[in-house]
Amino acid sequence: MNEAHSPMTGKNTCSRCGSSLPAGVLSGMCPACLLQMGAAPETVTEPGGPVFVPLTVEALAPLFPQLEILELIGKGGMGAVYKAKQKELDRLVALKILPPGSSGGRSTAFAERFAREARALARLNHPGIVTLYEFGHVEGEVPLYFFLMEFVDGVNLRQLLGQGRISPREALAIVPQICDALQYAHDQGIVHRDIKPENILMDRRGRVKVADFGLAKIVGTDEPAPFDVPGEADDLTKTGAIMGTPRYMAPEQTAAPGEVDHRADIYALGVVFYQMLTGELPGPHIEPPSRKVQVDVRLDEVVLRALEEKPERRYQQASVFKTQVETIAAGRASSVGASYEYRSRATLFGLPLLHMTYGNDPATGQIRAARGIVAIGGMAQGVIAIGGAAFGGLAFGGVAAGLLAFGGLSMGLFSIGGLALALILAHGGLAAAPVAMGGAALGYFANGGWGYGLHVWSSAIRDPEAMRFFQSPWMPSLQTLLNLANALWIVIFGLGMGALFWAKAAMGGGGSATPLPEAASQPADSDEPSPWQPIMALLGALVCVVGLIVAVALPFPFNAVIALMGWFGLTVAGLKLMGLWPWRSPLFPKSTWTGRHLRSRKRKIFLLLILIPWVVLSLHSMSVLWVYAHDGAAKKGENANH
Amino acid sequence: MRMMGPQRKGKMPIIEMGASRQSSGDLFATTRWTAVIAAGMRGSPQSERALEELCEAYWYPLYAYVRRRGHSREDAEDLTQAFFSRLLDGRSLEGLSAQRGRFRAFLLASMKHFLANEWDRANRLKRGGGRVHLSLDWATADTQFKIADRCAASPEALFDREWALALLERVLEGLRNAYAAEGHGPLFSALQPLLLPETGGGRIADAARSLGMEEGTLRVALHRLRKRYRKHLREEIVQTLENPAEVDEEMRTLFQAFAAG
Secondary structure, X not given: XXXXXXXXXXXXXXXXXXXXXXXXXXXXOOHHHHHHHHHOOOOOOOOOOOOOOOOOHHHHHHHOOOEEEEEEEEEXXXXXEEEEXXXXXXXXXXXXXXXXXXXXXXXXXXXXXXXXXXXXXXXXXXXOEOOEXXXXXXOOOOOEEEEEEEOOOEEXXXXXXXXXXXXXXXXXXXXXXXXXXXXXXXXXXXXXXXXXXXXXXXXXXXXXXXXXXXXXXXXXXXXXXXXXXXXXXXHHHHHHHXXXXXXXXXXXXHHOHHHOOOHHHHHHHHHHHHHHXXXXXXXXXXXXXXXXXXXOHHHHHHHHHHOOOOHHHOOOOHHHHHHHHHHHHXXXXXXXXXXXXXXXXXXXXXXXXXXXXXXXXXXXXXXXXXXXXXXXXXXXXXXXXXEEEEEEEEEEEEEEEXXXXXXXXXXXXXXXXXXXXXXXEEEEEEEEOOEEEEEEEEEEEEEEEEEEEEEEEEOOOEOHHHHHHHOOOOHHHHHHHHHHHHHHHHHHXXXXXXXXXXXXXXXXXXXXXXXXXXHHHHHHHOOOOOOHHHHHHHHHHHHHXXXXXXXXXXXXXXXXXXXXXXXXXXXXXXXXXXXXXXXXXXXXXXXXXXXXXXXXXXXXXHHHHHHHHHHHHHHHHHHHHHHHHHHHHHHHXXXXXX | OOOXXXXXXXXXXXXXXXXXXXXXXXXXXXXXXXXXXXXXXXXXXXXXXXXXXXXXXXXXXXXXXXXXXXXXXXXXXHHHHHHHHHHHHOOOOOOOHHHOOEHHXXXXXXXXXXHHHHOOHHHOOOOOOOOOOOOOOHHHHHHHHHHOOOOOOOHHHHHXXXXXXXXXXXXXXXXXXXXXXXXXXHHHHHHHHHOXXXXXXXXXXHHHHHHOOOHHHHHHHHHHHHHHHHHHHHHHHHHOEOOHHHXXXXXXXXXXXXXXX
């Protein structure tokens, strides 16, 4: 019996687990050990489960006379780890004891396998891998297998994660080190098979070390052992099948544990990476990290690729993974210097009076959008917006959209610019609107060097209706205004951008980082959907409707052109709704909005609303073309007769 | 040597003598113990009997708990008897819903409530009066209690421990009976001491020699015994649960009762 008499109290204690033995019951067997045996090994090794009670320090000491066992520092399904000191060498080591059941009884085949694997592990000599010093087993009816390893004075990643989310910067510093270790081991033909935060250690100097390499292969075998007692192998295989923490295991590892290769490690690392960035494990449908937290969008691609279900779609080498990660890390560092932001304290209706931005947001790597009453920047949204792409009430820009739009491409209620599209009046090089004026004018009332429309006053055509309209008493003043605006918008644009550059330079040159804390930029670039996107979608829809009306009313070929534009817009909108539009438009760099954001019923309604005019437009265009072909032939016939 | 499950002496319980303990699988095939109690003991005769059996198996921990709460031997006997009479008579007892289907926790909570509210010296249930469902061996229980550990742990923790002991005893007894029914009684007696694995020593070789078996064959038999033991243990625990999925948690709780000291 396993009894040890304590002379003081006369109580018996179990030498296996240390709990006191009740007298006269259970034939003297230890109830705690009985319960423990009842739990293993069918239960999955989850933390918190009493599947394996580690030996006490006192019980262990006599088995390792050359070591001074100091304390138990960890336990889990893979065994228990003790901090110890090699007496002769006076060096701290970690002693890992495998669970007694893992060998499934005395098995020579297991011992050979153990030795073979352990020798392979001992060859791993890398600063990022916990070094294996010795291995062996203590003889006995149930042999006790142990490893003697390098002692790492620090914490493991699980403990770090428990303290909160790791910053992207730290994560980008940790992952390449793990990749290095993995690549080294993979080059030696060794797969870890159990990468998880508990196995990633960080010492006090911040160096990362991966522990428990190849242990999963030793403890959980997937080859049937020919000399084992039948029945014992069942336990082993069962344990082998669940070896490796389920949530970090690659899909092929759960399905066919015997056919796993080094790419399973890459998957597990992807999971750990994801967890470091977002604080959560990826769910059944993996949401990109940049959607959950403020991280660089480019990391999405890297993490998602590592998490691919099929191994052949993942990174094939840990070193490639590392390069990708390091590139992003370097890219972030360099872009920080090139960005700038200023936001005024005063606000009106929640928007700052003045907001200027330049360059990329260091956190996300995307172009910042200036948002405010007056917004100036690469992308600007505001009541008065000036920028490369400007949206708002008064929009001045290369591409401008708004109530009053001035720009190279301007769209709005009133538009002035190179290509001016408007819902009311457009004035520009090419102007299209109900009232269009300019070099080439398309519209109900068109006035220009070249005009097409219902009532046209151009060099070629003099429609009396048009002339009457364009000679209304208010027209001259309007003309003056328009000409002025046409001349001035570029000046205003220049002034705005000039102010931006001047302020940026005043802040200390190109190397200055943003003067505001990162948190301040969050509302501008947050994960909330921008209110402008649905507004722009609506505007787009309005333009399409205008196109439809105009197309119906105007003569060929103008109506066909407008119809074509409208048709194109509807096609784009429809594809986006169905989630088939794969490209990010440069106008909306953050626009990943697709129909998937809508409930399926709403999506269907929208699709219907788009489909009907789409069909109508298509039919109309085809009929117009048909009529033209017919008419053209007839006219040719007529002309020939004259 | 086996002190738990005191032998029924004297008064026969309501259930017929000779009714064999049903195999654990179909004990509560139709109704869970919670449903039986909640329905005021108006379940089928089988389920009522099954509940009685459960009470017979685990009454000692309750008795010990009452003693540890400071009651004298006679009072503890009366209280325990009264408690079970109430329970098996179908009078509602508190604590049902709060325990989420765990018989052990339910018994403890009900007993606590009972001790706090229901006990009234003047209403001491006379022995022989009312329907007595269980015949409990007080004498053995008293001896058992006296030799039990006098630890500093709380009565609740000790209740859990003794519950676990009762549970394990039942499991071992069930195993013994199963092996005996198959004609392998002596084998079980030889294997039982080897149930828990050990480091060091050549017990298995000795046992094989004494049984006249090959060592390998003995190992197989031992392995099979452990497997059956686990199965029986889980089934035994499942009997006391409404939701079989909680068996791991219950095992953990029982295990922790020993871990504390």
